[in-house]
Amino acid sequence: MNTAATVEPVSDTSESPARQVAEEARDRVRFEEEALALSDQVYGVARRLVGSREEAEDLVQETYARAFRSWRSFQPGTNLRAWLFRILTNLNIDRGRKVQRTPDMQPLEESDYFLYNKLEESTTDGTPDERRVVDRLSQNDAVTALADLPHDFRDVVLLVDLADFTYSDAAQILDIPIGTVMSRLHRGRRMLKRTLADSAVEER
Amino acid sequence: MSLFVFDPCDKCEQMMQPFLDRVLTDVEITEAQVHLDGCEYCRKRYRFEVEFRRFVRQAVAEPMPPELKEKLRALRTPL
Numbered sequence: 593m594n595t596a597a598t599v600e601p602v603s604d605t606s607e608s609p610a611r612q613v614a615e616e617a618r619d620r621v622r623f624e625e626e627a628l629a630l631s632d633q634v635y636g637v638a639r640r641l642v643g644s645r646e647e648a649e650d651l652v653q654e655t656y657a658r659a660f661r662s663w664r665s666f667q668p669g670t671n672l673r674a675w676l677f678r679i680l681t682n683l684n685i686d687r688g689r690k691v692q693r694t695p696d697m698q699p700l701e702e703s704d705y706f707l708y709n710k711l712e713e714s715t716t717d718g719t720p721d722e723r724r725v726v727d728r729l730s731q732n733d734a735v736t737a738l739a740d741l742p743h744d745f746r747d748v749v750l751l752v753d754l755a756d757f758t759y760s761d762a763a764q765i766l767d768i769p770i771g772t773v774m775s776r777l778h779r780g781r782r783m784l785k786r787t788l789a790d791s792a793v794e795e796r
Numbered sequence: 797m798s799l800f801v802f803d804p805c806d807k808c809e810q811m812m813q814p815f816l817d818r819v820l821t822d823v824e825i826t827e828a829q830v831h832l833d834g835c836e837y838c839r840k841r842y843r844f845e846v847e848f849r850r851f852v853r854q855a856v857a858e859p860m861p862p863e864l865k866e867k868l869r870a871l872r873t874p875l
Contacts, residue, residue, distance in 0.1 A: 617875060620873060621872075621875070624873070628865075628868060628872075631860060631864075631865060631868055632859070632860050635858075635860035635864065636857060636858065636860070639858045640856055645858075645861070649861065649864050649867075652860075652864060652868070653864070653867060653868065653871065656868045656871050657871050660871055660872060660873060703809065704809050704810075704812055704813065704845075705809060705812075705841045705844075707844075707848070708840070708841050708844040708845075708848075725844055725847070726847045726848055726850075726851040729848075729851060731854075731855040734851070734852055734855035734856055735855060735856055738852075738856055752817070753849065753852065753853070754853060754856065759817075759819065778813065781813065784852070785848075
């Protein structure tokens with residue numbers, strides 16, 4: 593039977609290039625919308641990866657330009673957020689980060705509690721409420737302390753503590769072993785606390 | 797220090813970050829919780845760590861400039 597003349601929608605339209613183009617366009621739009629919905633989080637991390645708001649804006653734009661260009665390489669059903677952050681962190685490394693100072697090789701504080709202990713011991717008004725102890729830390733000091741972390745440590749701290757990625761996602765994003773994620777996270781958090789402990793005491 | 801005696805607060809301290817990161821096993825979580833329930837010293841430090849994480853997150857947060865959102869939308873492939 594010759595179906596060519598019928599106006600009925602025919603069953604083999606999935607083969608038609610027009611339909612494929614339409615489907616691809618639809619997938620692409622969905623991909624772009626999902627990626628854009630994550631842009632606040634991407635910006636939040638980008639802002640702390642670089643020194644200024646302008647640089648962060650450039651970095652985020654580069655990230656999205658590359659993501660939109662290479663959207664076909666994203667496997668639907670996998671973690672889009674991790675995929676985007678991988679582009680972000682790779683671009684940040686490609687931008688040529690400033691040459692690192694000698695990595696922090698100071699010994700770590702012996703106790704994970706030292707920041708609390710230090711803040712507690714320097715209070716004058718008796719036993720402090722531990723919830724109020726953080727109020728003695730300044731927002732600017734936190735920003736500076738994070739910015740002063742060596743890049744490798746900061747990348748991990750940002751992905752886990754700010755963007756809530758699991759150790760394993762962070763390992764994939766940065767292309768490093770999970771054990772390295774854990775040790776950098778541990779060390780990075782300690783360094784952050786030490787800097788904050790020092791500045792909190794200085795400001796008194 | 798004997799190999800067979802450990803300070804439960806030391807153990808709790810070692811578990812603190814993994815506990816907060818939710819990467820402990822169920823058995824370890826129970827162990828940590830039991831210790832925290834009975835130990836005011838560690839409980840204070842636990843509350844502080846929770847507050848500290850919240851503090852850092854809020855302190856370093858910076859909202860995305862609205863114009864940037866528009867610029868990103870403009871990067872989409874035109875239909």
